[in-house]
Amino acid sequence: MKVELKNLTKIFPSRNKKVGGEVVAVNDFTFTIPDGKLVGLLGPSGCGKSTTLYMISGLQKPSSGQIFFGDEDVTELTPENRGIGLVFQNYALYPHMTVKQNILFPLQNLRGEDRMPKEEMLERAYRVAKLVQIDELMDRKPSELSGGQQQRVAIARALVKMPRVLLLDEPLSNLDARLRLQTREEIRRIQKETGITTIFVTHDQEEAMSISDVIVVMKLGVVQQTGKPQQIYDDPCNLFVAKFLGTPPINVFEGEVRAEKLYIGGAAVLDVPGVEDRAVYVGIRPEGFIPDANGGLRCEVSGVDVMGRDVSIVSRHGAMLTPSVRSIVDADYKLAEGQTEVAYALKPHKVFLFAKDTEERIYFGV
Amino acid sequence: MGEKIKSFFAGLWQNIRTFFKKRVWQGFCVNVLYKKFDRYKAWIYLLPAIVLLMIFTVWPIFNTVRMSLLEGYTSMKAVRGVEFELGIGNFTRVLKYKGFINCLKNTVLLTVLTVPISTFLALLIAVCLNSIKWFSRALQTIFFLPYVTNSIAIGMVFAAMFNMILGGGVRPDFVGVVNIVIEAFGGDYINWMNAGSEYWANIVVMTVYIVWNALPFKILILLGGLQSVNKQYYEAAKVDATPRWRVFTRITIPLLSPMLAYVIITGFIGGFKEYSSIVGVFGESMGPAGNHYALDTMVGFIYRAIGNQEGTASAAALILFAIILVVTMINLYVSKKKTHY
Numbered sequence: 001m002k003v004e005l006k007n008l009t010k011i012f013p014s015r016n017k018k019v020g021g022e023v024v025a026v027n028d029f030t031f032t033i034p035d036g037k038l039v040g041l042l043g044p045s046g047c048g049k050s051t052t053l054y055m056i057s058g059l060q061k062p063s064s065g066q067i068f069f070g071d072e073d074v075t076e077l078t079p080e081n082r083g084i085g086l087v088f089q090n091y092a093l094y095p096h097m098t099v100k101q102n103i104l105f106p107l108q109n110l111r112g113e114d115r116m117p118k119e120e121m122l123e124r125a126y127r128v129a130k131l132v133q134i135d136e137l138m139d140r141k142p143s144e145l146s147g148g149q150q151q152r153v154a155i156a157r158a159l160v161k162m163p164r165v166l167l168l169d170e171p172l173s174n175l176d177a178r179l180r181l182q183t184r185e186e187i188r189r190i191q192k193e194t195g196i197t198t199i200f201v202t203h204d205q206e207e208a209m210s211i212s213d214v215i216v217v218m219k220l221g222v223v224q225q226t227g228k229p230q231q232i233y234d235d236p237c238n239l240f241v242a243k244f245l246g247t248p249p250i251n252v253f254e255g256e257v258r259a260e261k262l263y264i265g266g267a268a269v270l271d272v273p274g275v276e277d278r279a280v281y282v283g284i285r286p287e288g289f290i291p292d293a294n295g296g297l298r299c300e301v302s303g304v305d306v307m308g309r310d311v312s313i314v315s316r317h318g319a320m321l322t323p324s325v326r327s328i329v330d331a332d333y334k335l336a337e338g339q340t341e342v343a344y345a346l347k348p349h350k351v352f353l354f355a356k357d358t359e360e361r362i363y364f365g366v
Numbered sequence: 367m368g369e370k371i372k373s374f375f376a377g378l379w380q381n382i383r384t385f386f387k388k389r390v391w392q393g394f395c396v397n398v399l400y401k402k403f404d405r406y407k408a409w410i411y412l413l414p415a416i417v418l419l420m421i422f423t424v425w426p427i428f429n430t431v432r433m434s435l436l437e438g439y440t441s442m443k444a445v446r447g448v449e450f451e452l453g454i455g456n457f458t459r460v461l462k463y464k465g466f467i468n469c470l471k472n473t474v475l476l477t478v479l480t481v482p483i484s485t486f487l488a489l490l491i492a493v494c495l496n497s498i499k500w501f502s503r504a505l506q507t508i509f510f511l512p513y514v515t516n517s518i519a520i521g522m523v524f525a526a527m528f529n530m531i532l533g534g535g536v537r538p539d540f541v542g543v544v545n546i547v548i549e550a551f552g553g554d555y556i557n558w559m560n561a562g563s564e565y566w567a568n569i570v571v572m573t574v575y576i577v578w579n580a581l582p583f584k585i586l587i588l589l590g591g592l593q594s595v596n597k598q599y600y601e602a603a604k605v606d607a608t609p610r611w612r613v614f615t616r617i618t619i620p621l622l623s624p625m626l627a628y629v630i631i632t633g634f635i636g637g638f639k640e641y642s643s644i645v646g647v648f649g650e651s652m653g654p655a656g657n658h659y660a661l662d663t664m665v666g667f668i669y670r671a672i673g674n675q676e677g678t679a680s681a682a683a684l685i686l687f688a689i690i691l692v693v694t695m696i697n698l699y700v701s702k703k704k705t706h707y
Binding site for chain 2: 057058059078079080081084085086088090092094095096097105106109110111157161
């Protein structure tokens with residue numbers, strides 16, 4: 001089921017009427033989620049991603065704009081008539097029911113034509129339980145399950161009535177690091193197997209990058225960029241997106257373009273053809289540094305992190321805007337004993353320029 | 367001679383001084399006194415409470431059991447130094463006593479009537495209060511008023527509401543509000559509680575009064591329970607297209623069950639101890655004029671036996687205790703099966 005959002009806007013009225021000042025949680029969100037894809041809504045807290053999800057679910061009404069499931073306008077439909085499955089951040093499993101009863105609950109709610117015989121309900125419950133691999137826990141209460149298992153039960157409950165769209169609100173935030181890795185693969189697998197269009201919300205860019213087909217980066221209610229994870233990583237449209245994606249995060253410097261050359265801290269570091277003279281922010285991905293004795297960017301070494309496969313050099317530079325400069329270089333590269341300065345050449349496609357005023361990307365020919 | 371005595375005392379004083387200076391004494395202070403104190407510290411802190419509990423709770427309970435097992439015990443005889451024999455005569459006397467069966471019947475009837483009605487109404491009102499937004503504070507206050515009002519005062523107001531004195535008294539035309547309402551709906555006056563009134567009418571009056579009096583506490587507890595239910599359960603139910611009634615029976619009630627169990631159990635215990643409400647409405651005669659003690663209860667029976675037949679009163683109190691114990695055990699057993707914590 002294709003999900004289409006058209007100029008979706010949500011404005012929360014101010015709590016204190018005298019002071020005024022309403023909050024625009026989501027501002028003019030237009031996006032089409034292709035059928036059968038896994039989409040991650042990504043942004044820092046308070047960026048409106050959960051509000052967007054709840055508007056798609058119908059639990060919150062948009063202030064303006066429209067939502068389409070396929071060709072059907074569902075903007076005015078109540079949640080129960082939209083055919084969605086929703087997994088809450090803290091799962092909201094009914095604590096007094098067993099896993100089986102929890103999964104059966106949505107089916108037992110069906111009335112009239114949709115009502116199915118008991119055996120079929122049970123069969124469907126077991127099928128979906130098997131899909132999320134909890135079929136052996138059916139007679140337990142939620143309190144007797146681990147966080148990851150509860151998560152699966154919540155997904156099973158959302159899936160059992162075959163929703164047109166599956167919505168997940170911060171699905172991994174309540175899990176520990178190990179389980180998070182495992183569960184996100186699970187979500188990917190379940191989504192692939194069912195083929196249900198799935199939208200999930202997260203503030204963890206790694207999570208979004210690793211499993212989404214498409215990610216939507218949001219900031220303060222405004223969509224910044226949409227696209228495939230790798231594409232956004234390689235080609236961020238503004239400084240916010242560049243900073244938000246990637247671990248370790250991108251390094252940002254004050255820079256200046258003069259005569260189609262980029263200067264950082266007074267030294268020319270890169271040719272930037274086609275850019276007029278101006279002051280810029282320079283974003284350099286950690287993997288964009290090449291240790292080179294003749295390189296223009298000279299940094300003061302403050303530490304080295306060895307991570308097995310590769311080496312991360314932590315250094316300082318006078319023009320940096322991030323707390324430190326972190327580069328990832330090949331493990332074969334070794335700093336000399338007592339070396340206090342490292343010089344880098346830069347990979348042009350890992351260097352992004354942003355306008356100082358708008359923080360928008362400035363493209364240069366490579 | 368004088369010198370000798372003087373030097374003796376001087377020597378003694380010296381000895382005493384060295385003794386107190388010695389480490390032995392210090393060691394005694396630290397090791398014995400302080401460590402002993404440490405060991406019994408908790409007990410010493412608890413002492414005031416324990417003493418009061420002993421005097422006002424443990425001793426009376428013990429004394430009640432003692433008195434109930436002494437044949438024909440009365441305080442008057444005890445003061446005169448009469449010796450009592452051990453036996454269960456007090457218990458058999460209570461059980462054989464005609465009025466006691468009436469007390470038991472009234473107590474059980476009122477409890478069985480009022481606990482379900484008041485619990486159901488309290489649940490209904492709590493759910494309504496929880497779902498409305500306007501005036502909910504004001505309404506909560508109004509519903510809570512009976513709780514802070516004197517039950518005798520409320521009883522007098524109820525007595526006036528249900529009164530029916532026609533052709534007599536200071537105001538021959540005065541009829542209680544209830545009968546005026548009944549008349550407005552085209553019914554006949556009912557003699558609720560005056561001379562010649564019927565038993566069922568008296569019970570209705572008492573049921574209405576007790577239910578009304580019991581509501582605020584129950585509403586308070588249930589409303590608190592409702593407000594602590596996570597709203598996401600309702601959102602989840604909404605997404606799953608759960609019909610309203612099903613949300614109530616399958617989600618609200620189970621999540622509220624600990625509070626419901628508490629309210630029902632305390633309701634039963636309170637019901638078996640019913641006394642002041644009946645005195646409040648019917649006065650100390652505990653019944654309409656000409657039919658005294660028609661609405662007598664267990665506590666009423668015990669209360670009147672104190673002062674002339676303490677043995678009998680004690681036996682009745684223990685019987686009441688046994689009944690409450692059994693009923694509460696049943697309650698707990700049932701709630702354990704039905705309650706989700």
